[in-house]
Amino acid sequence: MTTKQNNYCVILAGGKGRRLWPCSRDKHPKQFIDFFGVGRTQLQQTFDRFAQVLPKENIYINTSCDYLDLIREQLPEVSSDRIMAEPIHRNTAPSVAWAVHRIMMFDPKANIIVSPSDQTIVNDNAFFRNITDGLQFVENNDAILTMGVSPTRPEPGYGYIQKGVYTGNGDIYKVQAFTEKPDRQFAQMFMDSKEWCWNTGLFLSNTNYLRQCLYGFLPSVIRDEESGEKITTIEEEEAFIRENFPRYPNISLDHGILEKSDNVYVMKCDFGWADLGTWHGVYESLSKREGDNVIIDSDVILEDATNNIIKLSKDKLGVINGLDGYIIAEKDNVLLICKKEDSSALVRKYVNEVQIKKGDEFV
Template sequence: MSSNDFYAIIPAGGVGTRLWPLSRRNRPKFLYDLLGSGQTLIQSTYERLARVCGEEHVVVSTGEAHVDSVREQLPSLREDGIFAEPVARDSTAAIALATAVLARRHGSRIVVGSFAADHVIRDNDAFAECVRQAAAAARHGYITTIGIAASRPSTAFGYIHQGHSLAGEIPDAPSARIVRSFVEKPDSSTAQAYLQTGEYRWNAGMFVMRADVLLDSLKQYQPDLFSAISAIADAWDQGEECRKQALRQHWYGLEKIAFDYAIAEPLSADGGVAVVPGGFGWDDIGDFNSLAALLPSYNRQNIKILGNQDDVVFLDSAGDIVAAQAGRTVALLGVDDMVVIDTPDALLVAPRARSQEVKNMVTKLSGLGRDAVL
């Protein structure tokens, strides 16, 4: 695809609480090589997007606490290619600020795409083709998402209800379809019903759009947020002190709201959102159970090990996912389908079936004042 007008934004936020105690506030999951591939999640994401639009067109939005780590892991990231947030204000603010600044630098009709830092994608060529079609639909004025083929009736993801084809309107995006609606995470019976219709895809939170379309939509649906983001963007490239002053004045009061709720859902009701089906092999490492599905089995008992295998010893155990500290032995006897994560200051033991609930334990620890381990 032509990359002259396309810019990729990598929102690298969130703590990944369901992967505690591996993922922490000061070192979240996107900074780890969880799959043993030789690259951290954000490094893989950056490399994938750089292949699409070039390194000079990739930027990262992340928390101030992670700036040094991001720069260390992405040494070729351009000097002005990082947007540091003093506090997290969810995806709408992160995407809108980066878009507004890029629009001021390169023109309001550039196309921007937002792709999370912690997703796993297997087929980079198929991914690039989906982005190309999404950018074509974006140039026609649609905010375009990439919908993932729902391979099972998952209750962990939101869904996209797709409608009629847009191929006649957008010849360069033959796979694009209109979005009828976005649907919240369903219960299992509803998810099963969605799969049977063939009209629903998983919502992976990937969005491609012209900068002016996004900012006009933000002004329409979130006018207060638009005003604050505009003020910060105006000051962003006017020097460090101007930028800091604008952030102090406007950022902390921004509403914390996800891009789906703020923009995509209301705009889809007005017929302004398109979807391009994504068939490139996608996974969101949302919890230890989903991580285990991506790791090779250590033995015939389907044991999954993070890190050094020599430190983990099993007897009459099966289906576990285990992480051990270097030099410290973890021994499991008669333990099946469990999560055992051992770190220097915290140990998690939980059934794999309750992996989604690890975030509840993080909430409990915070309530008990155990923030030092979070």
């Protein structure tokens, strides 16, 4: 596949992944796990996918200092100047601001793809086609382009994007509105209307325009150019980040930039997609066995058990009777059994409660 040297990707791999607790743990979160037993972790699969459409040296990894050793272990082909390890956890807007600054030090005319590290893409060829078309659009337009897919179910755990005016260019529309995690009734209305797409968390832009947006809406994110101090080396940049990053706002790119910018567009994509961030999302995205159970790389005996998602350690046998619609997940010193439906809030609640009552070793 042909590539352009000024197209880049930054993979966001710094999250703690607590919505997939207890299999995803603070010291070893979901992006570093071979969750499905396929031989490659979620991060490695994401890297492999972009390496088919971009030069490998144009792929950057954003993460936390806590996970730097895991990045080096799992992606030894990525050089140290392509890894940005944040000294403290912040949301995606500061992460992307740093990535834009790093890439523009090497290439001031870069186009950039920002990607989560924990997605399933069903059709790689369609994905490559959509990405290629999207990069061409942002190279020729000062815009932020989000990648959307048509909902296949009324999923309350996802973000939604409403299509606005058609641009006349491919399947690209002006964004009318964003909605984050609607209740199930609204999610059903969104799906029925055909006006809304799931927000995949993938977005593209040219770095010049994206930097303008970051300066306009988040002036505290990058201060070197505002103060007149020109950073020209990675060593200077990393020293600046160590000193200033803890002061940056803990705000997502969606809230900090996408919901405030005028030039935000959505491409309706057809590559097939699932967010692997929640137990319910994983259940919905995978093929079901007898009784509509999803069994992930686990050894189980089931009787009168339906609509469950089960993930156990390799050396464990699970015998499950009489459960309908549950998460049964076990890792090291924690076993979780809870209702699957809209479980994101429940799991988050349990993680916080366990951390307070039992300590960090259980999260």
